[in-house]
Amino acid sequence: MNSDPCPALDAVRGRRSHSKVTDEAPTSEQLAELIAPLSSIADHSGMRPWRIIALRGDERDLIGHALAEASGGEPEQHEKFVKKARRAPLVLAIVACVQDSKKVPTWEQEAVASGAAHLLSLLLHEAGWGVMWRTGLQTRSEAVHRAHRLSGSEYLLGWLYVGGIPDRDRREKPRKPLPVERFLSEGVDPA
């Protein structure tokens, strides 16, 4: 292992979610620039089993209405969920597009789609945007599925809420160190 500076390591160490963001958002061109390098993620058989739906402005309301419908459909629910879906100026729906394959089961394809979402949120953070991955119990409901016009073999992994980082949140937030021994073992424990 070389000891040169490692920008990827710094990026991962510095990543954090931002639950509150400003109204600024990456343009479609800026977003496309960050999505293009996702061609490098590990992907069994190169299936690219994912896609991203960018929702801005009033388009975000489809999320709120669908979540409200899935939760019972009371009128006040709609207002509450629409407000929640408007917490960021850009909302990226992450879709796993599962293809028929004898070699690559569904869980592997969802793992690839999840990798795309994690890497994209890291790249967005590195580009100076605030990101928060959100889901909810109704994420895979029929109403939410329909609202996003997903096919029968597509599944939502949630939404990346993206916007500007408020000045007060720009400071670094130190994390508790990871007790690596809990997450890494050399070999398997004897039975």
Ligand SMILES: Cc1cc2nc3c(=O)[nH]c(=O)nc-3n(C[C@H](O)[C@H](O)[C@H](O)COP(=O)(O)O)c2cc1C
């Ligand atoms: C698949 C997935 C779904 C998530 N859903 C939610 C959510 O609905 N609400 C929430 O507060 N955090 C959710 N989180 C966690 C946040 O995105 C975030 O990771 C957490 O607040 C910790 O902040 P950090 O990323 O800076 O460590 C989710 C994370 C993942 C990976």
